[in-house]
Amino acid sequence: MTSRFTRRMATRLGLAAGLALAGAAYAQAQTTLRIFTGGQQRPDVMRQIVDGYMKANPNVKVEVEVGGATSEQQQQYLNTVLASKDSALDLILIDVIRPAQWAAAQWAEPLDAYLGAEKDAIMARYLPAYRAANIVNGKVIALPYFADAQFLYYRKDLLEKHGLQPPKTWDELKDAARKIMTAEGNANLRGFETAGAPIEGTVCTYLVPLWGSGEEMLKDGKLNLATAAAKKPFELWADLKAANVTPPNLAEIPTDRIRQNMQAGNLIFGMTWGYVWNRLQNDADSTVKGKIGVVPLPGFTADKQATCIGGWQVAVSAFSKNKAEAAKLARYLSSPEVAKQQAILASHLPVFPGVYTDAEVLKANPWFEQALPVVQSARARPVTPRYTEVSEIMRTNMNAFLAGTKTADQALGDMTNRLGAIFR
Amino acid sequence: MSDAIRHRLTPLEKSERRLGFAMLAPAFLLLAAVVLYPIAELIRNSFHFNHLAQPWMGTPFVGFENYVKALGDDRFHEAVWHTLLYILVTVPGAVVIGLGLALLANQPFRVKWPVRLGLLLPWALPLVFAGLIFRWFFEYNQGIANAMLRGLGFEPLNWLTSPGLAFFAICLAIIWKSSSFVALVLLAGLQTIPKSFYEAAEVDGATKWQQFREITLPMLRPAIFVALIFRTITAIQTFDIPYAMTNGGPGNSTETLAMYIHKTTIDFLDLGYGSALAVLMFLVSAVITSLYLRHTRRDPGRH
């Protein structure tokens, strides 16, 4: 009785010990990395990419955490995670406007040491704007994942039907939109939309026409809004509104609503980002497959076209416990192969000039040929660690103006006052 | 307190008192950890500069600088004003609608569950969700509100992008959401009123309206009062519904104090100033609550 019990006990203990050992060995070999991405940055494509990475690196397991749809929602969540020095996230996809803030807050692990001697060579491969955006005070804060810029999406079919060319100036756009709207007589058909809700995208709704009239918002780090050009954006949007080219509810339109309206066939022109192309062409419910064209945004004159730079970067969290492995994954995600993969799967604009002319990429995105010069000339929103405040001031005033609750002078005045306190 | 009044404790009472304190201690410690410590930390922060986006500035003690800044901050003044407006409209609004709902639910329906469900659903719904529902409701293009206007042959309205309408829409959503809580409190109050009170009034010749004014309303006063206090305290903290419906827009015209605090701390990472604003909100709450309490003390229960 006793002996049988002891024997059984011994077997069990042995089994348990064996399992524990196996578990330990397994744990040693396996590094788990957690990467955070926004809901609108195609987490499905990200998953395909990391699946490939995991196959090539069996010792690494990558989990994809999907955050809010908009850049602000994501940043709100990240603010709380990172302010509490939480190590749960290893890699984070961040908006192109954020590296300066992340560098200042010391949330991103500088990648210089992980790039080593190749640093300069690696950074030299990127489009200059992205190289610049990700190097803050000489340190590499993040690596570019994909590029973006605002384009003019238009209804090729409608323009052709009415014998029109894609507009190169805002006046041409206004006339084209009015002509089509009148001729079509469809009450649901809107002329033009850009972001007008109090969200990040609305910052560009101000900046694009400002740049288009040849001015900068900051000069030598000082606010430069006492110019005639500073009023131009207000005049432009007021003009389009008066002509009924923009809808009365422009002030409640967030970025993705432009895509939805276009996809439903209710919009002639939309000023929006690169991701939209793929959705319009491939979404099951798209009513405009093959009817969409993409060109650079119009300017006040045909030779002065401007656009906002966008795009997403991979940063390694300063609080990660697996920084070396995370940096390796970041380099992979920021490689030409992945850029090509993204371009084909999600029409994400590459951060490498060479990928734009890849045959397979062009087959999926014929408009990339035109996109390259746009991205190359796209401009960055003000670079400051207090960018969230800057953005909030600009978008709420723009939104108030578009809603008609502030005049152009009030909106510009309030904007200047409050921005002035930041850019002293 | 004179010795004549002071009650000398017997040894048994003393030991009972010690036991009482010992049994309260865990609850007190927990309260201290989750309430008192954060409040102390908040007050401490409010006297420091602490901006996470500017870590190189450190967190120096700045005295009342954050408070002085708030006094001169137009946006803070506006946020306080908006919050007061929400209180003034939605607290009485929710009590009136809630009273109506409670009276309805108190009717002897044969099947009670649809009424109860209708009463509980808004209450059980998360605030943000309610905000999103109303945002869709008032959306310019696809919203039901404008669909109805169009159906009646009117021009659609910019519900969420004109300040007056947005305020109205938000108030409507808040009242819809919060009146069911009020209704539940008042329903509990209604059920304590004996049926014979109404029968006696009926026999005595009172009309339904007279019965409501002479019996229901005065008998409900304590319950209405409880509902008012709770509703006011939550209204001071109004956040989710305007956040989901307009995010404070157009401009900052529907931004509440809680939203401004959230923006300052979570978005702008200005913990020092945000803490000072939060302390000010706490003071406003405390003042309003103490006004209510003083009122109760002056006007003790009905019976």
Place this chain on the structure above:
Amino acid sequence: MAGIEIAKVVKAYGSVPVIHGIDLSVRDGEFVVLVGPSGCGKSTLLRMIAGLESVTDGTIRIGDRVVNDLPPRDRDIAMVFQDYALYPHRTVAENVGFGLRMRGVDAATIARKVNEAAEILQITHLLDRKPGQLSGGQRQRVAMGRAIVRDPKVFLFDEPLSNLDAQLRAEMRVEIKKLHQRFGTTIIYVTHDQVEAMTLADRIAILKAGHVEQFATPDEVYRQPRSTFVARFIGSPSMNIVPARISPDAATIALAGGAALAAPASFARARGRDVLLGLRAEHLGLAGPEGVPARTVIVEPLGSDTLALMQIGGVEMTGRFPPSAPLRAGGEVTLGLDLEKAHLFDPETGLAIA
């Protein structure tokens, strides 16, 4: 003032009938008590008269008006509720004057009438208090004040004394009786207490399971109960009812358990039958050796007289004896049964055998 005619009144909740066609005719100025055990329908009937319950079938007339479809306020009645229904947030004066105020009577008249009523009920000193500060008896008076101030055609009382202790109840009974004598208004009064019924009523309606078992003066229901139900319900202690058999020649009556007694001549109406013999306690008495042998089981001295439970053959009966009677538990006595005063009931139907 008015009489009340209740004709073939039926009340059903859904398909469940609770009142099965009641006929009751109350004369103008009469004090009628509805009495019966709980669930007999007495309160429902009262509430139908008040208009607080709808009438399923039949008609109710107050005075010369059919009131079936009139709301309570138009029936010219006043009602005193079991819980008094006094409004806690109003003073006594406001409670008493409530009905007048609701009907738009001017303030001076209200004040005068309230004061009159308060004087009658001796509550003048309480007029400024709130009901919460009053004793049970005082509240009862306020509730009555509220009813009389309106000077209605009919007073309805729904178990008004059931929340009071025995002494107060006796006191208030007297008050109510005085009120009736003073105003002469028709009163319908519901109670489950037969003492209240007997002491107050001009006529008593005894209700059982939704119908009227007997409707007659207190004297009549006491002396000529129509059934064992009435016989048992009215009177304290309850009437003794025991099984018995009358001989075919009607000369003797045999109680269950053996004792055979000489039957009075009136028993000839039930010759040769099994019956239930009903005998009130006061019709038992101690007798000489010629009496029926019995054993004393329990003795209950009440002061004015003494009740004793007696075993007579196989049956038990309670008797009422003078306090001086030499009784002790377990003792053997001989009893005289006054069978001339006895009642005979049919054992099948429970009805009196005429």
